[in-house]
Amino acid sequence: MPHPTPKRRNAEKTQQAILDAACQVFFEKGYDAAGTREIADRANVNVALISRYFGSKEGLFKTAILPKLNIDFMLEEEMDNFGQRIAEMFAAKSGEKQFDPVIALLRASTSKEAIPLLRQTVEEQIIKPLAARLKGKAAYERASLIVTQLTGYDLLNRIVNVKTISTNNAEDMTRLLAKTLQDLVDAS
Amino acid sequence: MPHPTPKRRNAEKTQQAILDAACQVFFEKGYDAAGTREIADRANVNVALISRYFGSKEGLFKTAILPKLNIDFMLEEEMDNFGQRIAEMFAAKSGEKQFDPVIALLRASTSKEAIPLLRQTVEEQIIKPLAARLKGKAAYERASLIVTQLTGYDLLNRIVNVKTISTNNAEDMTRLLAKTLQDLVDAS
DNA sequence: CAAATAAGTCAACAACTGATTACTTAAATG
DNA sequence: CATTTAAGTAATCAGTTGTTGACTTATTTG
DSSP states (O other): OOOSSOOOOOHHHHHHHHHHHHHHHHHHHHHHHOOHHHHHHHTTSOTHHHHHHHSSHHHHHHHHTGGGOOOHHHHSSOSTTHHHHHHHHHHHTTSOOSOOHHHHHHHTTTOTTTHHHHHHHIIIIIIHHHHHTOOSSOHHHHHHHHHHHHHHHHIIIIISOOHHHHTSOHHHHHHHHHHHHHHHHHOO | OOOSSOOOOOHHHHHHHHHHHHHHHHHHHHHHHOOHHHHHHHTTSOTHHHHHHHSSHHHHHHHHTGGGOOOHHHHSSOSTTHHHHHHHHHHHTTSOOSOOHHHHHHHTTTOTTTHHHHHHHIIIIIIHHHHHTOOSSOHHHHHHHHHHHHHHHHIIIIISOOHHHHTSOHHHHHHHHHHHHHHHHHOO
16 A cells, blocks of 8 residues: 555645755755756655746746845844854854755855846845945945855855865854954945 | 868867966866866867866866966065955956956865865965964964955855845945955954 | 536657767878 | 877767556446
8 A cells, every 4th residue: 555645736835845845955965066956856846846846847946946035134123243243153154064045055156147146136135235235435345245255254164065164163263253353334 | 261271289288278267267266167068169179188187077176167266466575565465466356357367266166076176275375374474473374264255255246246245335335345454454 | 416627647749968889981000 | 101109089878857648457436
């Protein structure tokens, strides 16, 4: 008896299962290397349902990953200790294996189809709101450099796994990163 | 008469043609998206010769790209204007379409097979020599943060093509990047 | 309960991937 | 010049990719 209860049908739950599985696989493998069949298998769902519900792999990526990108929680508190807060946060998630939308996006950052989505998200959802919180001149430029620093940090630390970043001296690393970021926040 | 002179045979030149074409294609498309057939076509060479001369696509990548990564020329001059020099250099190559090994490596940075090669190169060929040129404490940590900043800058500026980085205010951008880098060089 | 609709399945397509094998042809060697 | 060695070619393998159309089955509606 392979199917005692032949599985209740529920489009909404199926779509959610696909979205959850997509997050996991895109996070682990990036855009290109993530196969629709693997996503469907992990969701315990037929491959064809991806096309049915999300149109295409690109549509699935858009629906699953992009909305998770939100840095509001980084900007809620005061900005005079932004550097320290963020540096500690990035250091803390160094070893994390759990889903992280930033890593998912970075792993997709070299895929032809994902780049336009990524570009818009970085501009609108990340740099723009950050710049809005910066007082003084050249807010966009400073925001951009904060984002490039954090981007490179996550890329080399968590994707390329460069040892000198994660293992050397975590305290020094966090302190220096905090200072670098805060200087960009405070710069005039 | 399709072949008036049926093409002189020269293994060395053939290998060089493959290497040159490989640089171009890896630079343009990254590791995964670069196909062996396209590389062979651009080199005007049969696909099978890639396997013959370089064993595999990975072997070709290793031979073609990795040796081009060399930051010695960045470290030859004095370090008290490092920030300004490098910031100007990175700003200048913003619009470049020509082969750049850094971009080639970045475009490969999310490919499973290329990551180990990339990691070792970043550690040994980039962070290590840079750290050796930094006086004071936490040289490795400061070198790492310089590299992460430049990595993120190139990734978002030249691969993702984030507009706020390239088009907004180039002067401010260069000035701020120069200061950020120099502070990390001078930090104690 | 029967008909209509929605949900899910299956098999296949067409395009592509990296790599290999057996082959042909040119160049070098004696 | 004949033979050996090296260089290059063509066809193909086995695998994967995203996507689709025809089908079956469950759920809801009248």
